[in-house]
Amino acid sequence: MAETSNPLSRPLPDGIVPAEVVARTEKRWIILMATMLLVMLAIIVVTGIASAMHPPSNVEVIDPATLHLNGEFVESNLGAAVEPDGSVTVRFIAEQYNFVPHCVQVPVDTPVKFRLTSADVVHGFLLPDTNVNTMVVPGFVAEVRTRFDDLGEKAMPCHEFCGLGHHAMWAHVHVVPKERFANLTPLQRTSCESH
Numbered sequence: 328m329a330e331t332s333n334p335l336s337r338p339l340p341d342g343i344v345p346a347e348v349v350a351r352t353e354k355r356w357i358i359l360m361a362t363m364l365l366v367m368l369a370i371i372v373v374t375g376i377a378s379a380m381h382p383p384s385n386v387e388v389i390d391p392a393t394l395h396l397n398g399e400f401v402e403s404n405l406g407a408a409v410e411p412d413g414s415v416t417v418r419f420i421a422e423q424y425n426f427v428p429h430c431v432q433v434p435v436d437t438p439v440k441f442r443l444t445s446a447d448v449v450h451g452f453l454l455p456d457t458n459v460n461t462m463v464v465p466g467f468v469a470e471v472r473t474r475f476d477d478l479g480e481k482a483m484p485c486h487e488f489c490g491l492g493h494h495a496m497w498a499h500v501h502v503v504p505k506e507r508f509a510n511l512t513p514l515q516r517t518s519c520e521s522h
């Protein structure tokens with residue numbers, strides 16, 4: 328009266344599962360696992376090529392204690408700057424519980440390089456619907472390159488828990504038409520007040 332369709336109550340001839348059954352089951356699992364690995368590998372390669380998604384690779388050190396005194400991240404150097412080749416470099420400092428500056432304007436359809444560092448603890452830098460997503464670690468400069476295809480405002484939340492005020496740590500990036508960006512003064516690029 329054994330229920331033969333249930334594998335758990337199937338009669339076992341020698342008290343063990345037959346070798347060919349073990350081999351067949353193991354082969355199925357190997358195929359399943361290999362398929363999962365190949366799918367994950369394909370996702371990494373495709374997003375790496377198509378969306379420039381990759382682990383942060385810019386290892387550049389900086390002294391977090393003197394950011395405000397000298398070097399690239401002094402206050403007057405923060406925000407969006409136009410490079411000689413027409414691309415734009417944006418510099419932010421992340422600190423509990425703010426990004427400085429709080430809003431930056433960037434031109435659409437232009438290569439934009441973000442450079443960020445932290446003055447205190449680990450923060451996160453994320454722009455939704457773009458390839459921009461990195462940690463901002465004190466002592467290091469995080470660098471991400473992107474290009475914006477659409478106009479509009481992007482919220483920029485800190486996505487690494489950094490303390491009690493973390494939930495309120497936001498900044499904004501405004502993607503504006505190229506002509507409008509060209510007419511902004513350096514100070515106007517680094518704020519989003521309407522003019």
Ligand SMILES: [Cu+2]
Nearest residue numbers: 485487489493
């Ligand atoms: Cu945070």
